[in-house]
Amino acid sequence: MASRGLLELLTGPASMNAAGLIGSAAVVFGVQRLVPSFDPSWYKALKKPSWTPPNYVFPMVWIPLKIMQSVALWLVCTKAPSASALAVPVAAMGVHMFLGNWWNVVFFGRRKLKESLPWMYTFWASIAVTAATFHPISAAAAYLMLPTQVWVTIAAKLNYDIVKINS
Template identity: 30%
Template sequence: MLVAALAAALIAFLGATITDLDGWYRTLEQPGWAPPDYVYGMAWTTIFALIALAGVTAWRRTPTTQASDMLIGLFALNGFLNILWSLLFFRAQRPDWALIELVALWISIVVLIVVCARYSKLAAILLLPYLAWVTVAGMLNWEVVQLNGPFG
């Protein structure tokens, strides 16, 4: 559990350090339904805790080392895609590229849910808020691109 918590905390920390809500981001027109800034921190904290719990719950039920390694690899890939979205959106200032990358992130969450469900229904259920939040983030990302594009 400690390793999963540390991995989730590391990914959350990297994503947070990449995320810059000042300067360029403040110049972007946001949709009227965008949540206030403080909601993002609360949501991501909860989601990363659920991701860690889901990972441990499914990992403990994997029948083989190969299944365990595959599951860890899927979580690692998902963490990479999560960080990559922040890099593209905030650092590269390319919400359009981030939107394309978000499709890969969303698919990786669906794959995690399907694979975790093989080992633990609870683990799959724990990932549903992550999928819902990234879906909302995708709609927000789409609106930001529509309201502010073209980029680059």
């Protein structure tokens, strides 16, 4: 009986849900890996506002946010009434992930502080759009995007302050 339950778990609808969740996480975390690593000494040398979080806080925040984004994407993919209903929400999520990565390239890679601000603001807006497109399919998915919106609001303010201090 126990082995039959395990077999059903591995091959039944629950396994498709687990595979979908793993796939969503692979997309959300994998896209981040497309951004090359940058020399952290440059960022450390920048003048920053006194309220800047310590460097160790950033991964402590981003990892749970990426997990929430993965679950949100998975919820939308599993609850959409049709494949065509996924087009706009998945595109919005793709734009959101692209803009987050592009901001990293502009700010850290190209070291263009002032030029990074419009990208940060567009990234912020893309999170709101993603949540809005998720909401008709899954309110929970939309709400799971809100902590990212809050964190990126803080990051946008930090970005703005760094630009002002280092001008």
